[in-house]
Amino acid sequence: MISKRLSELRKKKQWSLQYIADQLNIAKSTYAGYESGYRQPSLEAVKELAILFGTTTDYLLGATDDEQPTIELTNAAFHMTVDGKTVTEDEIVWLIAFLRAKRDIEKKK
Numbered sequence: 001m002i003s004k005r006l007s008e009l010r011k012k013k014q015w016s017l018q019y020i021a022d023q024l025n026i027a028k029s030t031y032a033g034y035e036s037g038y039r040q041p042s043l044e045a046v047k048e049l050a051i052l053f054g055t056t057t058d059y060l061l062g063a064t065d066d067e068q069p070t071i072e073l074t075n076a077a078f079h080m081t082v083d084g085k086t087v088t089e090d091e092i093v094w095l096i097a098f099l100r101a102k103r104d105i106e107k108k109k
Helices: 003-011 017-024 028-036 043-053 057-061 088-108
Strands: none
Touching: 003 028, 003 043, 003 057, 017 028, 017 043, 043 057
């Protein structure tokens, strides 16, 4: 699964094998082995690849089909910050209200 996902992400971004290898400080042949399935990346390499591609390790490993993680604001089971300050539950309520109002206004246009 990881080899297919790596290949798809690289092609979507129009990056070369060499570019990714350079970003990870590995040999081009090593990265090519990841995409071909000949080699399996270490856990650290999977983490670095997820960061480089702007996705999650779960997506790369096939645990989810969601390339980007989804956070439901109405489920406050996470820690969120803005400008380094924790967002309070009250601020989340206000943010949700703002977004809903904005969407309603846009529907009426």
